[in-house]
Amino acid sequence: MKSINSFLIIITSIIITTSLVGCKTQKTMIDNTVVKVSNTERNHILTLTTHSPYILYALNNCMMGGLVKGNIPADELDDFQNKSSCIDPGLVSVWEIEQGKGTIRPIKNKMRLIVSAFLMKAI
Numbered sequence: 001m002k003s004i005n006s007f008l009i010i011i012t013s014i015i016i017t018t019s020l021v022g023c024k025t026q027k028t029m030i031d032n033t034v035v036k037v038s039n040t041e042r043n044h045i046l047t048l049t050t051h052s053p054y055i056l057y058a059l060n061n062c063m064m065g066g067l068v069k070g071n072i073p074a075d076e077l078d079d080f081q082n083k084s085s086c087i088d089p090g091l092v093s094v095w096e097i098e099q100g101k102g103t104i105r106p107i108k109n110k111m112r113l114i115v116s117a118f119l120m121k122a123i
Helices: 023-037 053-071 116-121
Strands: 006-011 045-050 092-097 104-106
Touching: 023 045, 023 053, 045 053, 053 092
Parallel strands: 006 045, 006 092
Antiparallel strands: 092 104
């Protein structure tokens, strides 16, 4: 039986503050986490809550890689920087808890990536 790996990212709100952990460290953390969760030998479910726009951008890049990885010619795949941290966007759920309302809403678009307007709020 094939195992199903999935992410659930819950955005509690976007609060822009000076990060204690740098953006490169957060990107590396997401890349490494996606590699581990994508291990098909075990069934993984990860729930992550964040305020960090760096985490969102890194996750979005992993999902975008999952969309395009199959279209990259084999001879160019070695140059694809994040080839090991690509993930099928269908395995990732991203939700926002709207500040002040307490309601939960998905923030992925029809391409199954994080909505651009939401990412722009995070800058």
